[in-house]
Amino acid sequence: MDPSDKPARRTRRKPESPEARSRRLQALAVQLADREHRAATALAARTGGLPRARGHVTPLHKIPDEAHRLEVWRARVERLEALLDQDGRKRETRAKIVLGATLLAEAQADPDDPLLARMMEILDRRISRPRDRHAITETLGLPLTPSKGEPVPALPDFDALAKAVLDAAPSPRRRG
DSSP states (O other): OOGGGSOOOOOOOOOOOHHHHHHHHHHHHHHHHHHHHHHHHHHHHHHSSOOOOOTTOOOGGGOOOHHHHHHHHHHHHHHHHHHHHHHHHHHHHHHHHHHHHHHHHHHHHOTTOHHHHHHHHHHHHHOOOHHHHHHHHHHHSSOOOOOSSSOOOOOOOHHHHHHHHHHHSOOOOOOO
16 A cells, blocks of 8 residues: 555644633634624615614623624624625615616617617627527517527427327237
């Protein structure tokens, strides 16, 4: 057996000293405080306030174990950050809907407007999925050119296939 084939040995960690543990937990507390402040400030700026306090939540200062308190705090900070991300996605979706509705209303108000021709050109270039192209065609009432993807293969002649199978099958014996 080649010595390089042996699995690498894990080095055993020395037990953490109380001073090192205290420093590590204190550094984590500082990081969490910073993350919480940034997330809370950004969320309050976007929504006008923070999410309401839930009544069943134990205050952090009442959790005696420092490591457990930091884990609870981390979970709360991650929840705040998730709410911030969720709010950002909601706002982006709403902006896209409003933008699309505005352009659609403008295009329908004046079908001869060059904006509609430009919009059709952009849609034709950017939308490739047949399902999406069909939805746009239905909504605008204007056809998009066929998709520039692979050509759709012609369907086989199912009647001819069925006839060929029936002709090739042995005829059933009749009982007399």
